[in-house]
Amino acid sequence: MVNMVKRFIFVLCLIVLIFLVGCGPSEQAEKTNQIVVEEEFLEIEGELSEFMLQIEDFSDDWKLSQQAPRSKSDISEKSLKLGWTDGYSRTFDSWEIITVEHFISRYSVDDIDKFRNHVNRDSGEGYTFEVLPNINLGDHSVSYKVTEEISLGELTLENEAYWIIFQKGNLHETLILSGSKLDYEFLKDLAKVAESKV
Secondary structure, eight states, X not given: OHXXXXXXXXXXXXXXXHHHHHHHHHHHHHHHTOOOOOOOOOOOOSOGGGGSOOGGGSOTTEEEEEEEEXXXXXXXXXXXXXXXXXXXXXXXXXXXXXXXXXXXXXXXXXXXXXXXXXXXXXXXXXXXXXXXXXXXXXXXXXXXXXXXXXXXXXXXXXXXXXXXXXXXXXXXXXXXXXXXXXXXXXXXXXXXXXXHTX
16 A cells, blocks of 8 residues: 555656646747847938939929928827927929929938828828828838818819828838829839838
């Protein structure tokens, strides 16, 4: 009887030992092999105006009609909270009454996910944003056909434009095409030129 008890205790100890040897190191190895992959995030320095479209990027029937640094008063509260530090804008006009606006902003980013989400736009307040196929610019991008409803008394007018928004490093850029002739392929080509300057 005593031998049976000893044998039972021995077997029980052996089972516990096998369990500890078999499971313990495996769990430890799992913890050791866990790798946190963080997205590489490039902080881009330099004058913002150097990264923007130039008049040389357009044909002869275009002109640079406006350019200026952007101040905090030009920026939304959401962008300021996200870490906006500085910005610049340029507007180009053609003789065909077509306008291209180019906005660039630099951010000091603490939350990469919120920054990436900053390209998204929701319809509302007189604007409808139709998402277009992504042209995959920079680190993250999105394209829209934007319809603005303008009320003039009992009359409602619709003004359409194309928007391309992309991010590269800590830069956030928006290109807007509006006017009498909306050529989305033209705006895509300009956006690719703008992205190549960063």
